Each structure stands twice: as structure tokens, then as C-alpha cells.
Amino acid sequence: DAGVIQSPRHEVTEMGQEVTLRCKPISGHNSLFWYRQTMMRGLELLIYFNNNVPIDDSGMPEDRFSAKMPNASFSTLKIQPSEPRDSAVYFCASSQSGGVYEQYFGPGTRLTVT
């Protein structure tokens, strides 16, 4: 298995632009997590899905952030409009469901908003 796949790996955009981050979880994993990592806040859980259904989005910073999981093999995290304070590394992770299991992280997307 190729592991969790994320794209793009790097994204530089101007303030106000829309940004879409993509994730493909490990095949057979039914739970998917989006995290944001910064020096100040560490690893923050933004939202997670179970069987393609959003379970908890309380970590989503504000309405500018939205996430979807249209099928078991694809998820997106969208920021519209983007702001400089959104600059961070965004990780997607997946795991088995039905309990608490190891989460496998993707390589991350480094987002820079100027």
C-alpha cells in the first residue's frame, strides 16, 4: 500500500484565494482525520470522518474552512478565502474504525498564504 497520499505537497497562494487540499486514505481504513500543525499550537484536529460521515468538526477554525469526503478513497479540505494566519502544515491521517487504532499520517501539505 502506498500509504496516505496528500496533494499538493506545497502550496503558496495569496490572501483571499481559495485553497483545496486533497487526501487519499489507506484502502480499508474507514476513519479519516485532518490536522493542522503550527509551532504555536502543535497538532490540532480540525475534523474527522467515520465511513465518509463527518463526526466532529469542532476543531474547524471558522466558516472559511470546509471539508468533504464524497467517497471512501477521497477527502478535501478547502479554505476560502485564505488568510496569512492559515499558513501551516496540514496533515491527513487515516485509521481503522470500531475503536481507537494507530493513525497513519500522510506527508502533509505545507501551505503558505502571503
Place this chain on the structure above:
Amino acid sequence: GENVEQHPSTLSVQEGDSAVIKCTYSDSASNYFPWYKQELGKRPQLIIDIRSNVGEKKDQRIAVTLNKTAKHFSLHITETQPEDSAVYFCAASHGNNRLAFGKGNQVVVIP
């Protein structure tokens, strides 16, 4: 919600010495405690985990101990090597399959 704290934030050790990182958590219902290692510019990767039905688990040079009464668990690295230099994150289960992460410890192994 679950609150996970790690101490110390930075730890420097001489190569060959041991390193110990401690984590505390607040949710007494937590029952799964993983440790992740993140090298510079890389993704976090699981190095060891423990469930609440055991008190200690060992894997070669690393071990994790759990004290559920005191709500803390620790990572022990023996015979440290330069490749052990990284940021280490502890986490505790929170709810059905969520993890709450600590803010990380920077471990520097001095050759």
C-alpha cells in the same frame, strides 16, 4: 475535553545516555496511549503504543510505562543515538477513535 501535556519541552542528551519524556492526561476514560516520532520536515510516525490494560511495553531500545491512577505515561529511550533526534508527540484517546496530542518534545542527541 482531553488535555494532554508533555514535559520537558526540549531535552538534550549525550549519545548513549537515556532519555525520558513524560505525558499527563486529564480524561480518565482514555484507554489508548501512542507515541509518535516526527523528524524534521517529515510526517509523525508511530513508534510505540500502550493500552490501559498493561502497565509497560518495550520494543528494543524504547519503552512506554503507564500509570492510570496518576494519569501519566512516559517514553523511555535507552542507548540514545543521533538518529533518535526528533520531536516526540504523546497522545491519549478521546472519545470513540479520536486522539488528543501533546505539543511535542524536541529531543536532541549530542554525539
